[in-house]
Amino acid sequence: MSDLAGWIAPVATMIAAIMTAANLGTRITGWGFIVFMIGSVAWSTVAIGTGQTNLLWTNGFLTIVNAIGIWRWLGREARHEDGREAATAHSAESTDVATLFGMGSIVGAPLTGRGGGRLGTIVDGMMRCDNRDLAYLVVSEGGMAGLGERLHALDPSAVHFSPAGARCDLTASDLQELAILEQGEWPAEIPKTRLDVRR
Template identity: 50%
Template sequence: MWEWALGWIAPAATMIAAMMTAANAGARVTGWGFVVFAIGSVAWSLTATYSHQRNLLLTNLFLTVVNLIGVWRWLGRQARHEDGSIKAVRKSSHADAVPSLFSASVAVGANVIDASGEKLGVIVDLMLRRDQRGLAYVVIAQYGMGGVEETLRAVDPANIEFTADSAHSKISRRELDALPALQADDWPSALPSARARKPGALERN
């Protein structure tokens, strides 16, 4: 009976945990993914013990330790960092002396929504200026049917309004589509200053 139950729990927990961690849905989801991973590795270890598979047992004892470290990192340290950034964003929204803040870790992966509520794409990176004068540009990924095809575009930060958990576009889908696509491994050094607020060609160095 136990062997039969473990035979189902072990692979099911491993598959569920893999989906949770791959989703990149925040520190807590990732952390709970490692919890499920740990349950799976313990189940695999018990299965190996019952079936006398020494190599499987040793492998999953090691993976149990790794997964517990993942739980500590993502549900402990990383979750506290995420809470700290969220609180800073909330505090800044009520402060008159400083501009409102947004969390870069939350911004990357955030959906970009237009004025009508339509999803235009997902933020994949924020390019910062080394002179500490803010963002140079925001890289947005647009996905095709089924999320298979990806098109990257660089957008002026002035056209993106960040909130605590999403980003609102001040340009339409048509204007976004008119921006030149970036090569996956060749991004521009800057946006053209004369066309910073309009769709246009990107400069490359």
Template identity: 45%
Template sequence: MSDIAGWIAPVATMIAAMMTAANLGARVTGWGFVVFTLGSVCWSIVGLSTGQTNLVATNIFLTLVNFVGIWRWLGRQRAYEDGGQSAKSKSRRAAVPSLFTATGIAGMTARDVQGDDVGKAVEALIECETGVVSYVVVATGGLGGIAEELRSVPRDQITFGCDQLDLGLSRRAFDALPPLPAGDWPANVSDQRPQGKSAENIRVAST
């Protein structure tokens, strides 16, 4: 029994770590905590069979933490996602404006005026007083977030679709927007206009 647990424990822990780190939604993250629980139980068995009291105590605590993660992601957060998805689906079939969740903006594909993918939205900045989107930050390049570049696209250059963002910019005009410094985004998108170019010049470049 302990030999089998000794093999399952590290494999389950590694798989669970990848599932939770990938951030692929509430269900995947929640099941990642289920796999984490399997791993912590197996580590506890290994600890009991080898007399490692510290290993047992640590993994009993981690098992409790994993139960919290299961409740958080497979319970509450999954219900939030399902509720948002339900409203989104119903709005497409009803005689009302189509809806999408604000959290759904992150991860949306951004496309240029030719319909080609230029990157993915990572965040939308919203004005407190009006609730209007000021600009959207779009990530391009990199692998798994490594060496990617972030650019801010003003609201007047974005058409929100239910599944993607259509930019009123050509790829060349988008690339002309200066990359955002890491951890230092502008208060106003006009701060990030290319030097020597006005908003009107960007519009011309996009056509």
């Protein structure tokens, strides 16, 4: 039994790490914690079979942590996501109210441009405290997995939100002409000129 657990434990742990680190959504993250749970139980089985008390205590604690992760992502966060999607769907079907777009859906939303091509990804938004309007959206483009990416501040009035996502009338070259935000030093308002990128 411990021999089988010795194979299951590392495989489950590696798969779970990929699932949670990829940040592919509420439910995939939640299932990542389920796989983590399988791994921690398997490691505990190995610990019992080999008499490694420290390994047993460590994975006993991690089993509790994984249970909390499952509750959070497949319970609480999933219910919030379902509620947000339901409100969006109901508003899109109604003629009496404006179509809604969940604030939680903004971060990570792909931004499409003129012609339907993908321009980048919305990574954040800055809100004004005085009137609760969005000051600007932060859009990432270029690079790979965050390396070499360029961040731009985009006027929210130029973006149209719908249940299908976020779109604007810019082209890829238009977006690249916007000022580049300094990493870790975002401005108080939309820059009027291109900023130097801090190396």
